[in-house]
Amino acid sequence: MSGAHAAGPGGDRRGRSGGGRRRRGEQMMVPKAEFSSYYGRPIIKKPVWSELDIGGYLFTGGIAAGSAVIGAGADLTGRPELRHVARLSSLAALGVSGAALVHDLGVPARFHHMLRVAKPTSPMSVGTWILTAFGLPTGIAGAAELPGLVPPFLRGLVGALGRPAGIASALVAPGVATYTAVLLADTSVPSWHEAWPELPFVFAGSALSGSAGLALALAPCEESKPVRRLAVLGAALELAASQRIEHRLGLLGEPYKEGSAGSKMRLAKKLTLAGAVTAAALGRRSRVAAVASGAALFAASALTRFAIFEAGVASTEDPKYVVVPQRERLQRRTSVTPS
């Protein structure tokens, strides 16, 4: 009687091949999925987070973290211009991050309710505390770069605390750059959850290359050797990890390659590669090349985060991304232990 895929009304549905976008000869990696659903309606809810706020925060949080490391490194190795731009970049990016996070809340006036508890099962709770720990030293290190804005009686103190605060900020920064990957992965959003092993490495690489790009564009060439290196290292990490997501995930890698997320991802890769190569080859001699490659890396980091955000959302909109992998998992389990 019931065929393997007999189903509800509108029930038997074939997976779409992604809206018939031109794919320039690329082979379909994943066979068309056949599955049943309830009128093709989504099973899990689409995140209510706004793309601009939360996609944007993934980006600016990474920039704040990467810039903190660059600021501390520049401070400790005697590169004052680089330190100046990096500390201010970190503070500015953190300010934008905080504003975006509060703005995205359903009840922004209750943002401090985040501080009621500390829960390791909630990456958002862990992130709240990481950001809290990051905020104060980043603020002091940033203020040390703007003595004119600090009240006179605090200037000496802030100046003296600049270095230790910058180091403290850089020590928390790796957590700021990577916890957001767990934030996305610890959900039922199929293409985010399944990417949990690689996502922190993509975010770490994207934070480094993006913040190195920003510093490269803003700091003089004679001080920018470390950020040219960092741009190349971060770009390599980001490209390798995101490549792995697209290949390992099978069906759930599709949303990273298709639609608006796919085009953003492809553009991000091109800009990352071009930016890193240009920075390495010409960034030392040419100010123009440094600014151009830095801008490319900065933009690429933003595009990567928006692409990942959109890919996850897309994977909630089509029930095949929920049903097909779960059916396969069930089949594997029952074929191992026949009941």
Next chain:
Amino acid sequence: MTTTSDVAARAGWDEHPPRMGFFTDTSVCIGCKACEVACKEWNGVPDDGYDLLGLSYDNTGSLSANTWRHVAFIEQSKPFGPQTTGIDEAPTGDRDEVRWLMSSDVCKHCTEAGCLDVCPTGALFRTEFGTVVVQQDICNGCGYCIPACPFGVIDRRESDGKAWKCTLCYDRIGEDQTPACAKACPTESIQYGPLDELRERAQGRLDQLVEAGHADAQLYLEDSADGVGGAGAFFLLLDKPEAYGLPPDPVVPTRDVRAMWRHAAAAAGVFAGLGVAAFVGRRR
């Protein structure tokens, strides 16, 4: 770790009543939607607009912030079990190969609840009855619970920005009253009671249906070994879960969270290492 034995005790309730839940036996659901209406009336849930979906007799669509019971309506080209009309050559043409399935969906009140695990404010909590409830005076509408739920149950209400879902009528069951939906159900498709009793009853009903020839009849989320540790609200279905809009093998996302943190820590280490490496070495 995944035992259902005492979910309330694990949440810190020293003395507590037995775990309470719903058994929704979809084989006797008639799709009347009294549960949807009773839930809205008792809980003061706002309407979600007049919307004709044009798909079936279901114009509600799915659970949401403003829909805590949702009756699915499914029309299939399959016989409804083995029973016959007793009339030879009934003038039904090929219509004897049609069946209607109806099912009232609700929050599952999972043993391992994704929404509760990820809530960063403590607004979501485990009650003494083992159910999962949002405290509206705490929720700040961060929205994290929404993509965390493997079933798409909880959602943010646009009018007030807070997360809402079924409370299993926390206010009623505290007074020994049956939840509104179960109270209103005219066919006892929705049954409320201590979870242990409901599971026993469900198994009996399943055996009955299988014996009567409903080969696809199955219990859904009654098994404490499943991906959410079993649910406080479980179902008897007559077809695969996905035909009802339910995930076939839901797993709470936080099950992998330790491994996720380990990977994030490794990535953080790489991040720091590359940062140091960039500054070591020759100056220009």
